[in-house]
Amino acid sequence: MKLAYFVLPHLGGTYTVFTQLRRGLAPYDIELRWLGLRHGTGGVDPTLSDAAALGAGIDAAALPDDRETARRLADAIVAEGFDGVVVNVLSDRVQTNIVRYLPPEILRFMVVHNITPGTYAAACAIAPHVHATICVCRRARDDLVDRHGFPAGRTHVIPNAVSLKDFPLQDRTLRFEGLRLLFLGRIEDASKGVLWLPEIFARSPGTARLTIVGDGPDLPRLRAALPASARVDFLGAVGIQAVPALMARHDVLLMPSRYEGLPMALVEAMAAGCVPIASALRGVTDMVVDDGHDGLLFPVGDRRKAADLVHALDGDRPRLAHLSAGARRKVARNFTVERMAMRYAEALRKTALNPPPIAPSLPIENWSLPSGLRPGLRTYLPGPVKNWLRLVRERL
Template sequence: MRFAYFGFPHIGGTYSVFRHLHAGLAPHGIDLRWLGYGPAAHRAANGAYFRSQQDLGLVAGRPDDDDRAGTEAMIEAIEREGFDGVFVNVAADRVQTNCIRYLPSRILRVMIVHNITPGTYAAALAIRDHVHATVGVSDRIRADLVSRHGFDDGRTMVIPNGIEAADVARSPRGGGEEALRLLFLGRIDDQAKGVLWLPRILQEIPDPVTLTVTGDGPDFARFKRSCDGTAGFVRCLGAVAPTSVGALLAEHDVLIMPSRFEGFPVTLVEAMAAGCVPVASLLRGVTDMAVQDGRNGRLFPVGDVKAAAQAVIGLARDRAALARMSGQASATARELFGVGLMADRYRALLDRVAEARPAIAAPIDLARWRFPPGLRDGLRTYLPTPVKNGLRMLRERYA
C-alpha cells in the first residue's frame, strides 16, 4: 500500500510523526510519503536544510497557486502517484484539510488530530464525515471529539506520538549539588507554550538554577526582553537542528513546559526517555498520559508560576528524588511511547479500515469548491489574545 502524509519537512511535531511512521510502516509493506503544498513546502523541498528528507516526498502545484488551484494540484498528485490513501493532519493547513472533501471515493483517508484547541476541533468537525477513521494523539482529544463533537466511538481512537528511544541516550541525574539545569525546548510562542511565564517562574526560585531556551517563534524578541535582569541564568540558543536535541537533553536535569495547550508533545516524551525530568503544565488527558506527578515528573496547574517554581525547588533540594524520577521517566517513555508501538497501532488501523471500509460522505464536486465552517475564520479568531489565554487557563484549571 502507498500512502500520502499531508505536510512537508519542517522542525515540528507533525513532521516528527511522519519520520517515525515512514520508518515504522515500511517493514509492513506500507510506503509512506509526505505530500506538501504552498510556498513553504516548495522552499523545504528545494532548500539545503532538509536535503535528507527531499526524496521521501513531493510538492504539489506551484508556489503561487491560489487555494482552489492548490486543491486541484493535491488531488492530481494523489492520482498521478497512485496513492491508496492519505493521512491529513487536521488544521495544519486548511487547504490540505479541505482537500479531503473532494478526494475520489477509492482513497482511504485517516484524520490525525494533534491539538486540543476549539479551532482544531472545529476543523476536524468540518471533515469528520469524509474520513474513514480519526486518530487523536491523546486521550483528551478522543474524549472531546466523541463526547462533544459527535465523532463515532468505533472509528475514533487514540494513538500517542512515539519516539525512537534508541536515538535518545539516558544520562544519570541527581549526583551533584551544582545549579539545577533547566531546559525549555520548543516554539517560542506565548499563546501556546506560555514562554513569558518562564522569567516569572525563575523569579520565584531562590536556589541556584540555569535555564537554556532553545527554539524560535513569534515571541522570541518579547521573551528576550522579559529576561532582563536574569543575565547569567538564562541563555537563548535559538533554533537547533533535530540532531542536536539528544545532546541538549543529556546536558540538562529538568525540562520545563508551561504550555497552555498541547496535543501530545513529542518533546516531553523525548526528554523523559533521556532522563530529563519534566516539570509541565497539567493538561488533563494530555501531559498526565505520560507524567505521574511525583513519580516520574511534576505537574502544576496551568499558569501557576508559584507551583511551577515549587516543583523546581523540590528537585533542586532533593537530588535523590531527582535521580529516582529520572529513572522512572526514562522507563515510562521507553516502555509506553516507542515508535514501534505507534507504528504497529497505525498499521493495525490501516488493515482494519482497508478490510471493512466504513461508509463516508460522497466526494464533493470541485466545481463546488469552498471552505466550510470550521475552516474559515470564526468569531473566536477575533478575540484578543489575552482573552483567549484567560479562557484557556480557566478551562484547564476548572473544567
C-alpha cells in the same frame, strides 16, 4: 499500502512524528511519504538533509487560487499511486479540506493534534468524508466522541512516540551545581505559555540555569523579559538530530503550556531522563506524566507552584534521579515508535480491509471552505481574553 502524509519538512513536532512513523511502519509494508504545499520561497531546512528523498512539495504560491491548488494536489495523489492520505487537521486548510473532494477509492485518515475549539471545529467539518480518526491524546478522543458525535469504533487514541535508539542511556551521575532547566518548542505564548517562563525562572533557585531552544513570534518579547546573563542561554532552533544530546545535558524540562495535543518535546525529554515539570492538562500531559513518579505537574498558569517544584528538586537530588529513571521507563513501556507503529498499522489495515461508508466526494469545481475551516468568532478576541478563557477552562 502507500500513504501521503500531509506535512512539509520543518523543525517541529509534526514532521518529527512523520519521520518516526515512516520508519516504524516500513516493516508492515506501509510506505509513508510526505506531501506538502509550499506557500513561500523558503527551502527545506539544511538540517533535514534526507527530506527531499522522502516526499514532494507543490508550489502553491505559483497557482492562482485555492481551487487550482486543490486540483493540483488531488492530481498528484492519483498520479503518485497513493492508496490514501493522512491529514493533520488544520496544519494547512487546503490539505485539510481536500478530503471532501478526493476520488472515492482514496482512503482518508485524519490526525487530531490539539484540543482547541478551532481544531475540533475543523475535524467536525471534514469528519463525514473521513474513514478513521486518530487522536494523539485521550482528551481529544473523549471530546470528539462524547461531545461531537464521532463514532467510537473509528476514533482511535495513538500517542506520539520516540525511538529509544535515538536516546541512548546517559550517565546522570548526581551533580551538585545548580539545576539545568530547559524549554524546547515554539516560542509562542498563546499555546506554550512562554511568557510565564521569566517569572518561573526568577522564583527558581539562584544557582539554576535556563536554556531556551526554539523560534517563534514571541521570541523578542521573551528575550526582553529574560535579560542576557550568564544564567540564561538562547540557542534558537536546533535540528532534530541535536535534540537527544540537548535533553541529556539538562535536568528539567519546563513546559508551562496553556494547551497541547501530545508534545513531542515532553516524550523526548522523558526518553533522555530529563524530568518534566509541566502544566497539568487533563487527558494530555497527565496521560504521559504520572505526577510524582516520572515527572511533576502544576496547575496551568501557576508560576509559583512551578518554581516551588524546581526548588524541591534542587534540594532533593535523589528524588531527581528517581524521577529521571522513572521517566525513561515510562517511555520504554508506553511511548516507543514500535508501539505507535503497531497501533497505526492495525488501524490503517483494519480500515483498508473494510472501509466504512463515508459521504460522497464533492466535485472540485464547487470548491469551498466549510464553516469549521473558516476563522470563527474566537479568532477576533484579544489575545489576553483568549488566554484567560483557556486558563479558566483548564482550571475548571
